Amino acid sequence: MGPQYLKGFGNHFESEAIPDTLPSLGNSPQKVAHGLYAEQLSGTAFTVPRHIGNQRTWFYRIRPSVNHNPFEPYPHLHVVGSFHSFSPGIKATPQQLRWSPFELDEKAKSQGADFIDGLRTLAGAGDAQTKNGLAIHTYIATKSMGKRSFYNSDGDYLIVPQLGQLNIKTEFGLLEVPPNHIAVVQRGMKFSVDLPESSASSPARGYICEIFKGHWSLPDRGPIGANSLANEKDFEHPVAAYEDDESEWEIINKFMCSFYRFTQNHSPYDVVAYSGNYVPYRYDLSNFCVIGSISFDHPDPSIFTVLTCQSDSPGTAVADFVIFPPRWLVQENTFRPPYFHRNCMSEFMGNIAGTYDAKTEGFLPGGASLHNMNSAHGPDSQTFENASNAELKPAKIGNGSMSFMFESGYQLATTEWAIEESGKLQQDYWMAWRDLKKHFKPPAGDGRTAASIDFGKNEQKEDWFLKINPNGRIPAIVEPNRNDFKVFETAAILQYLAIHYDPKGKFHFRGQPDFESEVMQHVFYSGSLHLPWTSSLSAGQANHFFRYAPEKIQYGIDRYINETKRLYSVLEVKLKDRDYLVGPGRGSYSIADINAFSWVFWSPWAGVFRDDVLTHVRLWLDRVWSRPQVQKGMHVSPKHNDLMDQYLDPDYEKKHEELAEKEAKWNSDWIMKGQNEQGGKK
Numbered sequence: 001m002g003p004q005y006l007k008g009f010g011n012h013f014e015s016e017a018i019p020d021t022l023p024s025l026g027n028s029p030q031k032v033a034h035g036l037y038a039e040q041l042s043g044t045a046f047t048v049p050r051h052i053g054n055q056r057t058w059f060y061r062i063r064p065s066v067n068h069n070p071f072e073p074y075p076h077l078h079v080v081g082s083f084h085s086f087s088p089g090i091k092a093t094p095q096q097l098r099w100s101p102f103e104l105d106e107k108a109k110s111q112g113a114d115f116i117d118g119l120r121t122l123a124g125a126g127d128a129q130t131k132n133g134l135a136i137h138t139y140i141a142t143k144s145m146g147k148r149s150f151y152n153s154d155g156d157y158l159i160v161p162q163l164g165q166l167n168i169k170t171e172f173g174l175l176e177v178p179p180n181h182i183a184v185v186q187r188g189m190k191f192s193v194d195l196p197e198s199s200a201s202s203p204a205r206g207y208i209c210e211i212f213k214g215h216w217s218l219p220d221r222g223p224i225g226a227n228s229l230a231n232e233k234d235f236e237h238p239v240a241a242y243e244d245d246e247s248e249w250e251i252i253n254k255f256m257c258s259f260y261r262f263t264q265n266h267s268p269y270d271v272v273a274y275s276g277n278y279v280p281y282r283y284d285l286s287n288f289c290v291i292g293s294i295s296f297d298h299p300d301p302s303i304f305t306v307l308t309c310q311s312d313s314p315g316t317a318v319a320d321f322v323i324f325p326p327r328w329l330v331q332e333n334t335f336r337p338p339y340f341h342r343n344c345m346s347e348f349m350g351n352i353a354g355t356y357d358a359k360t361e362g363f364l365p366g367g368a369s370l371h372n373m374n375s376a377h378g379p380d381s382q383t384f385e386n387a388s389n390a391e392l393k394p395a396k397i398g399n400g401s402m403s404f405m406f407e408s409g410y411q412l413a414t415t416e417w418a419i420e421e422s423g424k425l426q427q428d429y430w431m432a433w434r435d436l437k438k439h440f441k442p443p444a445g446d447g448r449t450a451a452s453i454d455f456g457k458n459e460q461k462e463d464w465f466l467k468i469n470p471n472g473r474i475p476a477i478v479e480p481n482r483n484d485f486k487v488f489e490t491a492a493i494l495q496y497l498a499i500h501y502d503p504k505g506k507f508h509f510r511g512q513p514d515f516e517s518e519v520m521q522h523v524f525y526s527g528s529l530h531l532p533w534t535s536s537l538s539a540g541q542a543n544h545f546f547r548y549a550p551e552k553i554q555y556g557i558d559r560y561i562n563e564t565k566r567l568y569s570v571l572e573v574k575l576k577d578r579d580y581l582v583g584p585g586r587g588s589y590s591i592a593d594i595n596a597f598s599w600v601f602w603s604p605w606a607g608v609f610r611d612d613v614l615t616h617v618r619l620w621l622d623r624v625w626s627r628p629q630v631q632k633g634m635h636v637s638p639k640h641n642d643l644m645d646q647y648l649d650p651d652y653e654k655k656h657e658e659l660a661e662k663e664a665k666w667n668s669d670w671i672m673k674g675q676n677e678q679g680g681k682k
Contacts, residue, residue, distance in 0.1 A: 003239070034239075043188075074259040083126060093372075098363065142203045148192060161181065166206075175280060179206075193566070229363075305321065348412065475493060
């Protein structure tokens, strides 16, 4: 039979392991029954008003807590409690982040780690010393604490087991906390964590939200009424149990986010009885009563809040603990997964079990994600497409799953361990949204739209596109103002647009035959940068051999990269005393620059990195890129926005080449597939 519990939330509890221990009058009698000592543990200042939540508990114990040897430092390298940008161990970023399941490093695995030594800080805000903010940790433990005990002077721990049951021995009694439960152990309470099921090969793992100020409370229900969400009767508190053990114990204290230790010759768990409202507790997440929309839309995820710690600003939390349990969805005419969002709060999520409905892949049990304040986030592209086209019949989602969120009104600063040392940060998380398509279809007007072609799905070879460009290549245009006249190939498109939409010749020098000729010379010359059938066989082939070819042929790579560099050297000579390729004086922007720019801009993709591009060509690139309409045109395809930012980085080769290789692999797959299919046709 497991431990017994006292039920309720915010109650004044009394519990005795030996009958008639608690004093009948007052809290601190001249002599306590059975020769015990009376000791008070305060959870709030003495003068906090009762209606706000004055908290304290009286212990009746074999020895008072003050009976111990002196403190000495206890080194712990992976726990952080100050989260300013200049604080040691901090590496803050607004980037959307996701981690694979956390693990101990090899040294810690070989030595073994209990709950305390297995703590690793992931993110936080504020400062523990000033009692302002919070910290988010993970724990990975391979062994029980044994005769070690811990208490935290910095804040309250909300513990979320993901893997392996925790048996938490406290001064108040025992809490058994398996996955899908939580435990809250408040500031100053001594506890030890035993692992009945865990080992080095199967560690216990989970998450902790530590709040530096205040305590967890139940959220107000407002117009929901008196019932649902987390009900008070489902919170469970330990009954008194004591140890009369006079062997040596080690007590570890976290104080101003440094760790200290002392020893004593008696168990810290010698409380025979207690009386008070400052008591640790556990909660079974399956008892949460989920509510939601029964018509259309869905309420904000705050309806899934189990516990909250409010800040000094009403309605704004230091932290909310929010869960996403199995539930029914019945809304009509509604996008049912979580919506795309830019939040004034920060959202740290963990996965206890199963699959989260907004992320079908990559968000694994034991892993986590962080979408910081104002960082855009939402369902991945596959989830969006599926949900946008799903039949809206009643459906139960999340069977066997449970995810949660620590949501905070603070900006969360991540730690160096989370970003670098853990080795679990998914560098390609941003790609979850890369394939979100443009579905915009404007109302009747000039009819001009831009459409992206998905090469991975071979859309360029579909019949509808081959009617626009029989060669099955981009770019191509269909002119709605001229009876859907079709034009393909870049040079032909530029010439067509100049003839019909540049009557003053601003971009092609109409009426100035010599400059017109120079423009066309450069347009045809730019073809040398990419067309595989021209005499130079350059950047287009460099792309292929450097990025896409299934086997690396060094001769082909060197041949075409060097030829591309030679062609850039021709531009270097032309641009030595000019701002643009054609025109009087230092030249003026024309379709000659437009035609050449993109192929030179994407040069890192062909293996010609920024340091290889000569000075005047680089200056010309920057000059053209600074034109707002150029940036607008280059951003027509949102899929490439992040890539463009990377190519503008002078350290591209060092910082982004790994991601480039992943992108190249994706491109290579469809290129070789199309090549093989074409080669098989008779």
